[in-house]
Amino acid sequence: MLAVRDLAFAYTRGGEELFDGLTHNFTPGAVTAVTGPSGRGKSTLLYVLGLMLTPTRGAVLLDGQDVSSAPDATRSRVRAHRVGFVFQDSALDPTRTVLDSVLEPALYAGWSLTAARVRARELLDQLGVGDRADHRPGEVSGGQAQRVAVARALVTDPAVVLADEPTGNLDRDNATGVLAALSAAAGTAGGTPRTVVVATHDPFVLEHADEVLAL
Numbered sequence: 001m002l003a004v005r006d007l008a009f010a011y012t013r014g015g016e017e018l019f020d021g022l023t024h025n026f027t028p029g030a031v032t033a034v035t036g037p038s039g040r041g042k043s044t045l046l047y048v049l050g051l052m053l054t055p056t057r058g059a060v061l062l063d064g065q066d067v068s069s070a071p072d073a074t075r076s077r078v079r080a081h082r083v084g085f086v087f088q089d090s091a092l093d094p095t096r097t098v099l100d101s102v103l104e105p106a107l108y109a110g111w112s113l114t115a116a117r118v119r120a121r122e123l124l125d126q127l128g129v130g131d132r133a134d135h136r137p138g139e140v141s142g143g144q145a146q147r148v149a150v151a152r153a154l155v156t157d158p159a160v161v162l163a164d165e166p167t168g169n170l171d172r173d174n175a176t177g178v179l180a181a182l183s184a185a186a187g188t189a190g191g192t193p194r195t196v197v198v199a200t201h202d203p204f205v206l207e208h209a210d211e212v213l214a215l
């Protein structure tokens with residue numbers, strides 16, 4: 001289970017402190033939408049949960065272990081094996097094919113290229129973008145690119161999936177598709193419920209999320 005205890009973060013020493021000692025348990029198997037006014041720290045919270053930023057105070061707990069203050073090597077390992085990240089506007093490498101972008105995190109996690117390819121193709125098919133596998137991101141639509149980004153976040157079967165404004169620039173149909181993919185992902189991680197956290201302003205996502213955490 002993913003949780004935060006007494007969490008605070010500041011980008012600079014003595015700078016504005018975000019989260020005000022936040023304590024929260026994220027429910028496995030659920031999509032939790034993190035919302036709040038612009039600048040309140042929604043994206044920053046995802047980076048802290050994803051162990052890309054270290055809390056100034058408090059802790060990020062994964063299955064009861066404080067992973068946020070673990071040594072760098074441990075944090076990298078946890079990030080590679082247990083966390084998937086969907087960046088805003090998909091952020092796919094324009095020089096790689098969709099398939100290569102999706103399988104890359106699995107290679108970092110130590111999978112063989114063959115196993116990573118099989119899993120990546122399976123996910124792209126499940127997300128309805130299998131026919132785009134050999135294209136570059138410039139040759140797919142915004143909605144398709146965002147589903148590709150979800151596939152990339154899921155390729156290692158992580159326990160935690162973090163998505164930053166995944167429906168930001170999408171029309172309703174595409175937003176529905178991306179949200180459905182994230183909801184489906186919440187249900188399964190090798191049979192164990194997966195924790196999905198989405199930072200969003202989108203009223204549609206807020207309405208359909210299982211839980212809402214307001215910052």
Ligand SMILES: Nc1ncnc2c1ncn2[C@@H]1O[C@H](COP(=O)(O)OP(=O)(O)OP(=O)(O)O)[C@@H](O)[C@H]1O
Binds near residue numbers: 038044
């Ligand atoms: N790299 C950075 N260095 C210094 N300050 C930053 C950095 N990134 C963000 N901030 C500041 O931290 C605060 C929180 O930013 P963050 O992007 O997490 O907010 P947000 O709630 O996601 O905002 P939005 O809804 O506009 O995306 C803001 O005041 C922002 O200006």
